Amino acid sequence: MTEQYGDLRELYQEVIFDHNRHPRNFHAMTDANHTADGHNPLCGDQLTIYARIHNGIVEEASFVGHGCAISKASASLMTEAVKGKPISEVESLFHDMHVMLTESHPEGRDFGKLEVLSGVREFPARVKCATLAWHTLHNAIIQARDTARTE
Ligand code: ZN
Numbered sequence: 001m002t003e004q005y006g007d008l009r010e011l012y013q014e015v016i017f018d019h020n021r022h023p024r025n026f027h028a029m030t031d032a033n034h035t036a037d038g039h040n041p042l043c044g045d046q047l048t049i050y051a052r053i054h055n056g057i058v059e060e061a062s063f064v065g066h067g068c069a070i071s072k073a074s075a076s077l078m079t080e081a082v083k084g085k086p087i088s089e090v091e092s093l094f095h096d097m098h099v100m101l102t103e104s105h106p107e108g109r110d111f112g113k114l115e116v117l118s119g120v121r122e123f124p125a126r127v128k129c130a131t132l133a134w135h136t137l138h139n140a141i142i143q144a145r146d147t148a149r150t151e
Pocket of ligand 1: 040043044045067068129
């Protein structure tokens, strides 16, 4: 293992710690039109993902919940990454994330900040922690839940 790789891994860990301690978009969304709950019993991670989707574009994404550092950081990074993206692009990114976390880096895919989660590949037991937010967002996208109406 080269020194450079060690530095990179340290940087990746810092980003994960930062997103765990200060998760972005960490709130319930009152005007969400898609939402889903996710649970990873292996680790105890529990998330609710909210999305506001219009004309096939994920305009806003947020989450609440509790779990390990990887699951929270992954959800935080995901909500940042998918904002403003078409659903088709979000689903393709989810697919490539899964490949990156379980097999190898997909050719030609730039993950941006999501790359910090690539180290999880070395810890198969944590892959579900890293993909929970994505699975949950996928469920939210495909099954819009009717929002409760008061009238
Ligand atoms: Zn976990």
